[in-house]
Amino acid sequence: MAKAIVIAVDGPGGAGKGELTRRLAARFGFALLDSGAIYRVLAYAVRKAGLALFDEDSVVQEALVVNMSFEPQDNGVHVLLNGEDVTAAIRTEEAGANASKVAALPAVRQALLQRQRDFRKEPGLVADGRDMGTVVFPDAQVKIFLDASAEVRAKRRELQLKAQGKVADYDLILQEIKERDERDRTRATAPLKAAADALILDSTALTIEEVEEKALAFIHEKLGTLELNG
Ligand code: C5P
Numbered sequence: 702m703a704k705a706i707v708i709a710v711d712g713p714g715g716a717g718k719g720e721l722t723r724r725l726a727a728r729f730g731f732a733l734l735d736s737g738a739i740y741r742v743l744a745y746a747v748r749k750a751g752l753a754l755f756d757e758d759s760v761v762q763e764a765l766v767v768n769m770s771f772e773p774q775d776n777g778v779h780v781l782l783n784g785e786d787v788t789a790a791i792r793t794e795e796a797g798a799n800a801s802k803v804a805a806l807p808a809v810r811q812a813l814l815q816r817q818r819d820f821r822k823e824p825g826l827v828a829d830g831r832d833m834g835t836v837v838f839p840d841a842q843v844k845i846f847l848d849a850s851a852e853v854r855a856k857r858r859e860l861q862l863k864a865q866g867k868v869a870d871y872d873l874i875l876q877e878i879k880e881r882d883e884r885d886r887t888r889a890t891a892p893l894k895a896a897a898d899a900l901i902l903d904s905t906a907l908t909i910e911e912v913e914e915k916a917l918a919f920i921h922e923k924l925g926t927l928e929l930n931g
Contacts, residue, residue, distance in 0.1 A: 704840065706731070706825035708920060709833035712847035713882050713893060714797065715854030717904045717912055721847060722829040723777075724913055725920075729827070734820040735771070735778065736830035736837070737800065739813060741791035742769045742782050744799035749782075754802040757809065764812040794877055801881050807890035810836075831885055834896035843923045845916055846895035849904045851878050 708725060710718050719735070726733040744754060746767045752759040772779045780788045790796065803809050810832075817837050820826055828837065834844035855875035862869035885893040895901055900919045904912050 705821050705823045706843070706924065707821055707833075707838045707841035708825065708827045708843040708845070709838050709841040709896070709899075710827065710829050710845045710847055710916075711831055711833050711835070711893070711895065711899070713831075713849075713851075713854065713878075713885065715858050715878060716847045716849040717857075717909060718829045718847050720909050721845075721912055721916060722827045724909075725916065726827040728917075729825060731825040731827050732820055732822060733778070734817060734826060734828040734830070734833075736817055736828065736833065737797075738771065738778075738780055738791065739769065739816065740800035740804045741796050742780060742787060743767055743809070743813070744803045745787055745791050745796060746782055747803060748799065754799055755806070757806045760803050760806055761808045761812045764809050794874070798877065798881060801884050804831075805884060805888045805890075810890055831893040832891035834899050835894065836891045839896075843920050844896045844899035845919065846899040846901045847904055847912070848901065851875060851882065853905045854878055 708731070710722050710725075712718050714737075722733055722735075725731070743760070743764055746769075747754055747760055747763050750763060752763065754760065768783050770781045772781060779786055780791060814837060817828075820828070821838070828841070830837065834841050834846070852875065855871055855878050858874050858878070859869040859871045882893075900916075902912060902915055907915075
């Protein structure tokens with residue numbers, strides 16, 4: 702039997718993957734995997750346990766036992782760690798930077814592979830991350846690499862934080878984005894890069910509606926309209 706459809710959306714932080722994948726999953730009635738949230742929760746759990754983010758053996762142990770769950774609610778997916786709601790706590794800039802540190806450890810990535818693959822089920826999955834199309838689901842039927850300039854991503858993040866009533870310093874955000882990009886793109890295991898068969902979509906000058914339109918055209922080209930209702 703053919704495997705359930707996977708639409709893999711990879712790219713750097715702030716390119717708009719979260720919004721695009723939420724829209725696609727809702728449109729097609731597919732499950733959604735936010736793989737970045739898995740690395741974020743793991744880093745949070747590691748810190749909470751008083752372990753070092755770079756101690757590969759300890760982080761792997763934590764990755765194998767950590768009890769995380771993702772619960773769709775009206776206002777988005779809630780992330781639970783041992784039953785505690787950590788949705789907001791894992792979204793800080795620091796939590797993102799910590800996630801990228803544990804994500805650079807090869808054995809940690811290996812330990813989290815099956816947990817991510819378990820999200821694949823009928824009728825399909827939209828997977829958001831850095832290595833969805835290259836490592837986790839190399840046989841994904843649709844692969845999209847969503848990019849945007851670091852400056853535009855920093856600006857979007859600044860506006861997002863300000864909309865939440867938080868303090869936001871554009872220059873600092875830009876610097877952090879560049880540091881995280883560098884770590885994600887140059888790591889030895891599963892570096893951030895487009896799969897050979899991915900559609901490369903640059904969202905720098907596009908609205909989310911335009912991004913969605915281009916993604917949909919590509920999805921229909923790959924899958925035809927027969928299998929999808931969207
Ligand atoms: O996408 P998000 O910003 O939530 O991801 C946080 C960090 O987790 C990224 O900077 C990256 O280092 C790591 N990550 C990863 N592989 C994924 C998803 C996220 O290495 N598939």
